[in-house]
C-alpha cells in the first residue's frame with residue numbers, strides 16, 4: 001500500500017447493502033489486504049456481536065477477520081459504559097449482539113420486570129427489530145420515573161436495505177425522547193469522534209497513514225474530518241455525487257466504488 005497502512009471500513013453500503021455483498025468493494029479489500037493494509041471494520045449497527053461479524057466477514061471476504069478487527073456501536077457502548085459508569089445493571093432495548101457485548105464487558109442485563117421497578121443503573125438503546133410496546137414502556141419508566149440515564153448506540157434514522165431502507169436506532173430513540181422529554185446522555189456511534197479515536201489507538205499508526213472508507217457524509221465522512229484523518233466516500237450506499245456537491249462536509253476522495261479508488265489513487 002502506497003500511503004495508507006490502515007483502513008477503517010464501514011459495513012452497510014460498503015461491504016454489503018441489505019445483506020447483499022458489493023463485489024467491487026470486496027475485491028478491492030482483498031487487494032488492499034494482500035498489499036499489507038491493516039483493516040478495521042466499523043459499523044453503527046448494534047444488532048450483531050463482533051464475534052458474529054468476524055465470522056460473516058471472513059466467509060464473504062475470503063481472508064481471516066478477527067473479532068478484534070471489528071468495532072460495532074454495541075461494543076463501543078459496552079466499553080464507554082465500563083469506563084464512565086463501571087460495571088452496570090443495564091436494561092437493553094436492542095438485540096443479541098448488544099447484549100453479548102455488554103455481558104462481555106462485565107455488565108449485567110436486567111429483565112423487563114426489574115426495569116419497571118427501577119432495578120437498573122442505565123438504559124442502553126440500539127436497533128431492536130423485536131421492539132414491543134412493553135420494552136418501550138420499561139425503558140420509558142426507567143428514564144422518566146426512575147430518573148435513570150440512557151445512552152444510545154447510534155442515532156441513524158434508517159438502515160439501508162438493498163433497494164429501500166428500514167427504521168434505525170434513531171427512530172426508536174425518537175419515541176423515547178418524545179415520551180420522556182429527555183435526551184440520551186451519550187451517543188456512542190459515528191459521528192462521535194470517540195469511537196474512531198478508540199480504533200486509532202488500537203491501530204497504533206500515525207493518523208496520516210489511516211484512511212476511512214464509508215458511504216455516508218453525515219456519519220462516516222463527518223467523523224473522519226473531526227478526528228483529522230483522510231476519507232474516501234464511495235457511491236455504493238447512501239450518498240450520491242450530488243449530495244457531496246451540496247454538503248459542507250467534504251471527503252478527501254470520492255469514487256464510484258472502492259475498486260475504482262484503488263486503481264485511480266494507486267492505493268495498493
Ligand SMILES: [Mg+2]
Nearest residue numbers: 010012013215
Ligand atoms: Mg454505511
